[in-house]
Amino acid sequence: MRQESFKTDQAAITVFLDGPLWNGQPTATLGGFRSRNARSGQEVLSKAIGFARQQGVEQLIGPMEGDSWHSYRFITDTDGSPPFLMEPNNQAHELEVFMKAGFRQIGSYFSARVPLTPESTQRPMPSSEFKVEVWDGKDPEGMFGQVYDLSVNAFAENPFYKTISRNAFMSMYMPLVPLIRKELVLFARKPDGELTGFLFGIPNYSEAQTPKSVILKTYASMTKGAGRYLWREFHVIAARNGFQTAIHALIHDDNLSALRSIAEGARVFRRYGLFGLRIAQ
Incomplete structure (x- = not known):
């Protein structure tokens, strides 16, 4: 997998050039994003977008570690309950950094819990x-x-x-x-x-x-x-x-699993989003 990482003392991000299709068109993905504050996050994100543009990339999606088999999605809403095993996690300002750079939500997901x-x-x-x-x-x-x-x-x-x-x-x-x-x-x-x-x-x-x-x-x-x-x-x-409790993890809003979760009486406690950006060349 072709990739390039950008790091500072306070932030990091990786561009994966061989991403999945979005609207039938090739994309690159942005993963491994971590930043201590918004300013440092904006710095590495700007470098990543610039690199992708230089490589001829016209679309970016993130956060995603190259593909949906690996970690992807930002938390967009939460009731504050502790994270569960293998759940994506991020700081609120990291989502804001993506939004300010022009990314818009292109996928919606949730996790819910139901008493057994x-x-x-x-x-x-x-x-x-x-x-x-x-x-x-x-x-x-x-x-x-x-x-x-x-x-x-x-x-x-x-x-x-x-x-x-x-x-x-x-x-x-x-x-x-x-x-x-x-x-x-x-x-x-x-x-x-x-x-x-x-x-x-x-x-x-x-x-x-x-x-x-x-x-x-x-x-x-x-x-x-x-x-x-x-x-x-x-x-x-x-x-x-x-x-005592079952967690229905990381379900796409439009998936049949969402209806099954509702039928079981599960209550949503976390929502997530995947975000996309079209790059002007």
């Missing part, structure tokens, strides 16, 4: 189209390999999607293996055994040594009804394993 009550233990009706199973904890490399294969197909039409290599995917997720509880990784399989959906959950280790909340990190489905079943089964398993 006795009603959460009601399992959905079974289906003849697929069977849901819990990961057995064996062969994590094989497990994530299956997740990768399904993800590149299931997410291909998502906004700002860009394919990454299997090796890059594995290098991101294999370090998480010691943190995984196998009962929070679910698969949906067709009668012939073909994988048609998955759900990956993880305890919110940012909370405490023994977390009381659990994160629904990501899921995908290629068969109608499998996603809803995985979603519901996750709540059932989490409740029966002593978790």
Whole structure:
């Protein structure tokens, strides 16, 4: 991945030149943005935009670490509750720096939480189209390999999607293996055994040594009804394993997941945005 970083004593930013498409056109992305104050942030952002212009870039999106598989989005609104595991984080002035430079919001997302009550233990009706199973904890490399294969197909039409290599995917997720509880990784399989959906959950280790909340990190489905079943089964398993709250993490406002979160009675506690800028050449 072609990239260039700009740093001072008080700020840093990286330009990733091979970003995803935005409105069907190539972009570069801006990631790794950190600044102690607005002035230092404006300094490195100006250098990054100038560099992108010199490279012939006409569109920038950010914050994004090269693609949506890695960290992206600014927090735009919050109730002040502590960050959860793997959640994007930023200071308020960093968002303001982007806005003052002309960036405008092009994607909206939220995180919500829902109490896990006795009603959460009601399992959905079974289906003849697929069977849901819990990961057995064996062969994590094989497990994530299956997740990768399904993800590149299931997410291909998502906004700002860009394919990454299997090796890059594995290098991101294999370090998480010691943190995984196998009962929070679910698969949906067709009668012939073909994988048609998955759900990956993880305890919110940012909370405490023994977390009381659990994160629904990501899921995908290629068969109608499998996603809803995985979603519901996750709540059932989490409740029966002593978790008190489920966090529906980083959901796009226009995604079907948003409707499922509402149906579960979840309440939004954080909102996020992705921002774009068209550069005059």
